[in-house]
Amino acid sequence: MVDVREVAPGVWHARAKHVAWVLLVEGGEVTLVDTGYPGDRDRVVASLEQVGRAPADVAAVVLTHAHPDHLGSAEYFRTQVGAPVLVHEREVPNATGERVEQVSVATLLARVWRPDVAVWMRDIVGLKAARAERLGAVDTFTSDPLDVPGRPVPAPTPGHTSGHSAFHLPEQGALLAGDALMTGHALVRTPGPQLLPSFFNHDDDRALDSLGMLAPLAADVVVPGHGPAFTGAPADAVAAAVAARVG
Template sequence: MDVDVREVAPGVWQARAKHVAWVLVVDGEEVTLVDTGYPGDRERVIASLEKVGRSPADVAAVILTHAHPDHLGSAEYFRTEVGTPVLVHEREVPNATGTRIEQVSVATLLARVWRPDVAVWMRDIVALKAARVDRLGSVETFAADPLDLPGRPRPVHTPGHTSGHAAFHLPDRGALLVGDALMTEHALARTPGPQLLPSFFNHDGEAALASLETLSRLEADVLVPGHGPAFQGSPGDAVAAALAAASRA
């Protein structure tokens, strides 16, 4: 199974498939699963758990940075088939349940399909069942306090990519899980390194920039994005690089 699983901080494992990543926060026998890949990544998600000696039954909760198909993919499977609670920020509930979806439109993508990288990426995400994602039948919400879950992650509201996007801070482990508030690599990015996702992916570009400032004030030794490898360094350094990239765009 083509998934690369690496420990990027104590008990924090980033699992990277071809186009997206998720995170396993291991504490004893239990796991907090942060995001779940595309629908077509389900066997990879299960394989990533097996690579750290765990199974779906060991997942205490799924917490979502946001509810785009490449992060929501297997959340409903865990909720209904495994009995795992799924949590999102309160402002992400409409997106997670499908009552108000915030994501790039097919028309916007088709307008760019003349670009070879976009055409190849779109072919890949169709194969990963992006258009057939199961929205959540029900979902729980989290507050800003540390969650009573493995790793005790602290949600940090970082709107912009979506209204209810959240990062998760693990100060005891020196890690900051940033979802799509910041990335280090993407099939549609021309260069690697810390940066915002291409603007057409963000619901509110100004809010996305403001959320970078929120991240910069946190302390961590490694940032773990939803796209690209982990960034070894402080949030301030990663944000400075992302702002510099935005100024060149």
């Protein structure tokens, strides 16, 4: 099941159980911002159908970062549909698998005594998290805004990974936060804007610093990679996330 809703004009937030992606619809074409877990493939296709489009209409895939829950179907769209896959230049090694930055299995197993971690791990194994297909070729951001449907403006926000990037949509009044900021996760009890649990962040202090990149951006809605959209300005979401971290 996937919940798809239009959070700003032409900006569709698609939420599966554990992760979200975004469809930027412009005319007959779509930019996919992130692509779910490998096991979310049918849900990605279903989300395209829900906005009246098909896989062949995907003109580009843009990744906030290359964790398995975001790059799940990127290689599929590149090889089967011919869509270029764009990442920040510092995310290239993560996208191709040359040097992967992600939480280790050992770190997760150290926490598996927690019932929520055990259930979540069982779910993500089912979503083929460990079998994410890395990219055979990637393109990097070379224009600002990107020359793809929706015209997203990269907002580099290192920390969660070295090459993580959020995307500002100034005309649509939206900020796509990726994993720079989230509002809900199976391993977190309190909803609302916050950083991911620190063990998911490659550099947790840097992730906190990067929130400062997002606060000044003008938008009416903040769309995270995990959890529901936050209605309000990025500055308010950032303030809540900083407070949650300090608290």
